[in-house]
Amino acid sequence: MDMIRFQHALIYVTEARFQNRSWRGSFAFVRASGKATDMAKICAVLMTLAVLLLLAPTIALSACAGHDLAQGWDTDFAARVSARAAATPFGEGRMYEVQRDGAASTLFGTLHLTDDDVATPPDALIDRLANARQLMVEVTREEEKRMMRKIILNPGLFLAKDSARLQRSLSVAEWRDLVRMLKPYGIPEPYANQVAPWYLAITLTIPACAQADVASGRLILDRRIEAAAKERGIPVTGLEIPEEVFSLFSDLPYDDQVAMLRASLPTAWLAEDMLATTKRMYKNGQIAQIEAFSLALLEQVDDPKASQAADKFLELLLVERNRRWMDQLVPALDEGGLVVAVGALHLTGEDGLLAQLQALGFKVTRLDL
Numbered sequence: 001m002d003m004i005r006f007q008h009a010l011i012y013v014t015e016a017r018f019q020n021r022s023w024r025g026s027f028a029f030v031r032a033s034g035k036a037t038d039m040a041k042i043c044a045v046l047m048t049l050a051v052l053l054l055l056a057p058t059i060a061l062s063a064c065a066g067h068d069l070a071q072g073w074d075t076d077f078a079a080r081v082s083a084r085a086a087a088t089p090f091g092e093g094r095m096y097e098v099q100r101d102g103a104a105s106t107l108f109g110t111l112h113l114t115d116d117d118v119a120t121p122p123d124a125l126i127d128r129l130a131n132a133r134q135l136m137v138e139v140t141r142e143e144e145k146r147m148m149r150k151i152i153l154n155p156g157l158f159l160a161k162d163s164a165r166l167q168r169s170l171s172v173a174e175w176r177d178l179v180r181m182l183k184p185y186g187i188p189e190p191y192a193n194q195v196a197p198w199y200l201a202i203t204l205t206i207p208a209c210a211q212a213d214v215a216s217g218r219l220i221l222d223r224r225i226e227a228a229a230k231e232r233g234i235p236v237t238g239l240e241i242p243e244e245v246f247s248l249f250s251d252l253p254y255d256d257q258v259a260m261l262r263a264s265l266p267t268a269w270l271a272e273d274m275l276a277t278t279k280r281m282y283k284n285g286q287i288a289q290i291e292a293f294s295l296a297l298l299e300q301v302d303d304p305k306a307s308q309a310a311d312k313f314l315e316l317l318l319v320e321r322n323r324r325w326m327d328q329l330v331p332a333l334d335e336g337g338l339v340v341a342v343g344a345l346h347l348t349g350e351d352g353l354l355a356q357l358q359a360l361g362f363k364v365t366r367l368d369l
Contacts, residue, residue, distance in 0.1 A: 098365075099362060108225075111282040118279060137237075201313070209272065
């Protein structure tokens, strides 16, 4: 089912379920205003953003029109970005071979993007895929569809448990900025309190223009690789299911979720430009620079709490997921013939997949594209 048809179905089902008295109780704020249709539309927006969340943080979309921020960097800022990236293990390159005891496999770093110039699987990757016994991705398309069905049945999955707390947890200026930033996403002020803070924080890292691109039905690079595998009869498995990703954030204490949201506010207005910058870095194979410039930009805010929240975000979205994936990856890699396609930032760094595999005795070799 394409995204537009799915949203229409979600609105229809939400309106129908709203007529059920037992279900209405959990949405008293909607019942009081009588805006069942509005809430259904909000839930449809949340579903769209839920799909995008699975693809964070390396996501950029063609409907967005940002510009490369590197064009305006001063010498000091550029030097800090370069130094941080240079110190990152496996900071350059998008495709690697890992080998242990004669069993070889391929790891490919993706950018969750629909633009053909980066979303077309490279020939070198397709050659490796053609001879693979299995493809592993972050979350399979089937799991994504299952998640969509689950949200239809329970559109409150991403709503805050205490809908009155968020506005009281932010300053007047922060709340005003948040409400203004959420309008392009179709989330008006009366409902901003209803969405979980962690979800709003991640939402603001993904430009509203992303929704149009997802709704168009165009495939991101990951899905094109998955389709190529299926065309060749190669089994595709996922390293996780959506609930595992969401629980990393939804299980956070409420105050930590609010801190994460606060950390996203200062740079949210740069989201489209940050994505344009990310795309250029990815095409050049400068993967470590993607994280390096994001962190350097946040340092400009000069807020220790924001930096701590950003570190927590990366810890959950990258480091913790990498650790979980290793339990599945290592046995599969020891069999050889595996192709792994995950977000490029999962490969780099001391806690990246490549460094962890190297520490376990795998020989890691960068491959040309």
